[in-house]
Amino acid sequence: MSAPIIAIDAMGGDFGPHCIVPASLDCLAESPSLHLALVGQSSVLEELVSRHKGVDRSRLLIVHAEEIIGMDEKPAQALRGKPQSSMRLALELVREGRAHACVSAGNTGALMALARLVLKTLPGVDRPAMMTAIPTREGTCLLLDLGANVDCSAEQLYQFGVMGSVAAQSLGIASPRVALLNVGTEDIKGNQQVKGASLLLQRARDLNYQGFIEGDGLFRGDADVAVCDGFVGNILLKSSEGLVQMVAWRAEALFRRSLMSRIVGALALPLLRQLRADLRPAQYNGASFLGLQGIVVKSHGAAGREGFRAAVRRATEDVRHNLPQRLHSRLEDLLVSQRSDNSGDDVTATGGSPSN
Amino acid sequence: MSAPIIAIDAMGGDFGPHCIVPASLDCLAESPSLHLALVGQSSVLEELVSRHKGVDRSRLLIVHAEEIIGMDEKPAQALRGKPQSSMRLALELVREGRAHACVSAGNTGALMALARLVLKTLPGVDRPAMMTAIPTREGTCLLLDLGANVDCSAEQLYQFGVMGSVAAQSLGIASPRVALLNVGTEDIKGNQQVKGASLLLQRARDLNYQGFIEGDGLFRGDADVAVCDGFVGNILLKSSEGLVQMVAWRAEALFRRSLMSRIVGALALPLLRQLRADLRPAQYNGASFLGLQGIVVKSHGAAGREGFRAAVRRATEDVRHNLPQRLHSRLEDLLVSQRSDNSGDDVTATGGSPSN
Incomplete structure (x- = not known):
């Protein structure tokens, strides 16, 4: 497997980048092969990263996102109104094959809606x-x-x-x-x-x-x-x-x-x-999130530094196990072949799964 | 308040009368004003009671019931097929005003169905x-x-x-x-x-x-x-x-x-x-059970002697607080007066609530 690249929605969660950036840098330090893409307001993120010494910047990318999805925002609003949100751009990195997984501590409903839109569900799901x-x-x-x-x-x-x-x-x-x-x-x-x-x-x-x-x-x-x-x-x-x-x-x-x-x-x-x-x-x-054409891990909104680290670790594990690919094969066998009805309207397009 | 009389379905629960009879006798010994009616196969119950010394038989009645409702029996079966079950007869003691409350560790679905049939729900419920x-x-x-x-x-x-x-x-x-x-x-x-x-x-x-x-x-x-x-x-x-x-x-x-x-x-x-x-x-x-024209307490099917005692104590408390009467007054005010639609078909008949 190539080195895992995790896209992180750095603006979500109850504590936002002030918790997520240090937690992400912890992960970077503890896993020498891990690459991270921190997605969010680049000035804020750069400033937070600069507070830490010894960060391996060759494995850290900062991707600017103009907008933030609020914790109480309605999913429909997040879908229609914010094309440049950190959550959406992090998911798009996965679709484009530039990251293997996305981790967010943001609004669960919005993350689910955006993940379905951007990554699509697996056939049969x-x-x-x-x-x-x-x-x-x-x-x-x-x-x-x-x-x-x-x-x-x-x-x-x-x-x-x-x-x-x-x-x-x-x-x-x-x-x-x-x-x-x-x-x-x-x-x-x-x-x-x-x-x-x-x-x-x-x-x-x-x-x-x-x-x-x-x-x-x-x-x-x-x-x-x-x-x-x-x-x-x-x-x-x-x-x-x-x-x-x-x-x-x-x-x-x-x-x-x-x-x-x-x-x-x-x-x-x-x-x-x-x-x-x-x-x-x-x-x-x-x-x-199981059943998507890509890996998405939701961290608890109230997760602290330790909790967010655990979510990044879970995403890395899902990448290592190539979970969507495994699910795809098994679901094809079990769900699609047993179905005679129409298989849904949003399962046809395929996102660019990272090859690993 | 007059002395509380609790009707006990002695045949229910995972352990049956071998647990329920000793637990009931414990309650009788610890509450000098309590009266109990043990409902079930009288020969079995008499034999179990006779094993205990110092039982105040003036406060203990044994009511014979021919039938037992199984823990896995369908409620409909219990309703139609077993007019002489210990569960039903215990509930009927409450309806007739011969007991203030019924306690059973038996089949929950059957107890709910029989309680609704025998005691009826309060108006508005x-x-x-x-x-x-x-x-x-x-x-x-x-x-x-x-x-x-x-x-x-x-x-x-x-x-x-x-x-x-x-x-x-x-x-x-x-x-x-x-x-x-x-x-x-x-x-x-x-x-x-x-x-x-x-x-x-x-x-x-x-x-x-x-x-x-x-x-x-x-x-x-x-x-x-x-x-x-x-x-x-x-x-x-x-x-x-x-x-x-x-x-x-x-x-x-x-x-x-x-x-x-x-x-x-x-x-x-x-x-x-x-x-x-x-x-x-x-x-x-x-x-x-809240919302009935009478007091019914369900003990956990797997309750042991201590657990069943707690259920009898709860029933005694409900009797002391005259819970159905309190509910009746409040529900009349809140539910019935706010309702414009038909108020259901099984809330008209009234059971003989014990006066206490």
Whole structure:
């Protein structure tokens, strides 16, 4: 593989370039083969880069973008009104083959809409999904969708299952256990969408479909890939983050209560730190958009320096595994060949995938 | 208030009467004014009760029921095929005014269907909701619906918000903060149902509606009442249980890793036990069905003795607060008066509410 080139929307996220530039330079320093293209207001970016010493400028490109998409802007507005946004130009670098992947901490809805417009979906895919790895007892589980699609049809959930399986295989799991999140494990449980998706997944060739899984099974590690619509996935992910923080908060309060508990707390601190590090949201930051003709990774808007670094690392991994190409082959086999209806209107054009 | 009488479906749950009878007798012993009616196969129940010494039989009635509803049985089957089930007879005791509340650990779908049939919904309520208290940083939050309704209209979510607010007031919160769970806090976020429900809640009189809340705000304690459809609520609740268990599991693994960490672990044990007790699912067990003309509490099917006791305690609290009567008054004001359309077909008949 040639050296990975990642295009970074440097203007997105709650903290903007003041967080993204240092995080990007960290990545550049830790990966000697990595190339970055920072996209945004060049004067701001140049100034922020100049504050750091020892930056290898031969691996860093600054691409000027006139416009910024606001965190609360409507996707339609971002699509029509801002042809020169940092987010759009970063995606165009991927389409033009000048970068292998795009990372943004910006407006999720706008990123999804622009990514579909600029990169197009893979043949057979209606809507891309957002996917991330969540920690389980002894490993991780890939969860999708995380909020890109608040309403999903059975067919879409099925596509997510197929895409999640391919992604898990690229991580080295030979036969990933795919499951649908539901309110019970019996066939009669759930809404029409999950019941329909379950029938489709049962029929899919070479897919290790396990049936329904409940919320507790997810963290027990009963599946390698868990599929749900974006509404459920988003609330599940954010409430899990909130719950871990709440538990940590309660634990700290207990460890502060008396002198004895303070001593015990101090002794237990390294272990608790380790636990927290194992579970910290930043470590699991970076959601891959699956189903596009290119690699896009969404960083949490509130991600700090460490979190953004994790998102860049995830993009580099997706490049290394050549995820869109793998998805393309598998989807062609599973989705396109099984379809008799029209295959959508925005899947025909092909973007210039970087050759690697 | 007269002494509370709780009808218990003694045959439901994963462990059946062997767990429910001892748990019920524990409750009888700890609450000297409590009366219980155990409903189920009388020979089995008599035998189980006879194993315990010192049972105050003057406060314990055994009601024979010929049939049992299986955990996987379809609700329709339970409705039509089993007129003598323990679940149904327990609900009928409430309708007849012979008990103030019913507790069951049985099949949730069947319990909801039978409760609607036997007790009827309150005027203005389309579908009852399941509600429970979940722990937050410094208190609790009432979450509904938990799985009784996998698909909810905007109007139903609105009704849940109103009912949750009344329930929170009965717990002593003067002006409960009501919020809708969503994938973002901006107005443009979410599906049509939550957007519609938000408009209805904004217009409701005397309701402290806070707008949308995300998953992390839930556990931070940003709301006293959080509303979502049953699909989301069920997955949220079960995944939270799974996550807490996963964290505990990882913590134990860390504390076992070396001699030093084992010593620290032993010292920290009382504090960790306290934390676990504060967060343990059994303590929060027991979901109230809101919107019925009678009190019904659903215990987790997998609840053990401690969990089932918590469900009986919740029912006793609901009786003490006279929850259906409070809901009736408030709903009349908020829902019925604001409605111009037909008010449903199953809300006219009235069950004999116990007078207390």
